[in-house]
Structure formats: structure tokens, C-alpha cells
Amino acid sequence: MIRNLYAAMPEDLDEEHFDALARSEDVTIERIVSRGHSSPASGWYDQPQHEWVVVLQGEAVIAFDSGDEVALGPGDHLTIPAHCRHRVAWTAPEQTTLWLAVHYRA
Template identity: 45%
Template sequence: MEKHSILNDIDLNSKEEIFSDLLKNKNVRIERIVSTGQTSPKDFWYDQDENEFVLLLEGEAILEFKEEDKVKEVKLNKNDYIDIKAHVKHRVKYTDTNNPTIWLAVFY
């Protein structure tokens, strides 16, 4: 059994968003995401088959949720979390460009 730190080995100079699986099996996937200003492409919406619990460990972000013709924004700060149910259309509108935004995402 090995111990790990979720905040270790983060490339703060990456121009790309970094996705790292921390645990994955047939029932659950736990992923660390590091964003440095990245957002979802214009007019792109996630529509996932699984639920996603998201905890913001560092930084800040704005998520958008689409329900019919309405778009709702939710701002997340460090230590905020949200549980996104399957097939709820959502996207990342903003992540901090000055400091990394570190997400813990649990797909179930």
C-alpha cells in the first residue's frame, strides 16, 4: 500500500488541462483535474452517462448548467463541491489563469 498526496506532481506551467485517474474500477472513477485558465469550447456541453461529484481543492471556477433554454452559472471557490447528476448538461465557463484550479472529480 502506497501513500500519495493529491497536490504533488502538478505541472504549474502546463498549457493543457491535466487529467489524472487516481482510482478506477467498474463502479467508480476518481480523477484529479488541474486547470490553468482552460474552459470548455464555445457551444460545447458535457452530457455524461454517469453522475459526477466535484470538489474544488484549490482555485476558483464557474460552471454553467443548461436546462431547456436557460443557462445557470455556479461559482465554485476552494472547498466548494457540487454533485452533477447524469445527463445534466454542463460546461466550464471559467478557471483562474493566475493560480491552478485543482478539482477532485468522482464519477459514479
């Protein structure tokens, strides 16, 4: 079955929206939809798996526990190693930010 990443994006977002697109024991691929969302100030992600993420539309900033920040726009991607503490510091409030994230075993 063919599906479209840009189809059926939620309009009213009280919080980020996550859709698992494919999942196995070693890999999870998900679509994330944000609009002005960020992680809670005390909410660092510390994941046991690596994460590769790409912004397909919109803008975002990822902050790291080290103090570094990375701004992402359409087409920008990065790999976040397992147990690298990070959070979403900002997503564009006036537009939808569409992410594709691939989580894979360390």
C-alpha cells in the same frame, strides 16, 4: 502507497490535465488541474454517470445548459446528475485550480 493530491502538478498547462486516481466498473476518481482553462463554447459535457466535484484550491465557474452558473472556490462542491449538460465556463488564470472529481454510475 501514499500519494499526495498536491504533488507533481504540471506547471506548463496547454490544456486541463486529468489524472485517474482510482477506477472500477462503477466509479472513477480523478484529479483535474486547470489554469485559465474552460470547455470549448460548443463543448457541453453530457455524461452517462453522475459526477461529484470539489475545488481544493483556486476558483472555477460551472455553466449549465439551463443558463445557470455556479461559482466554486476552495472547499465548494456539487453533484452534477447524469445527462445534465454542463461545461467549465472559467477557471482562474493567475492560479492553479485543483479539482477532485468522482464519477459514479447512475
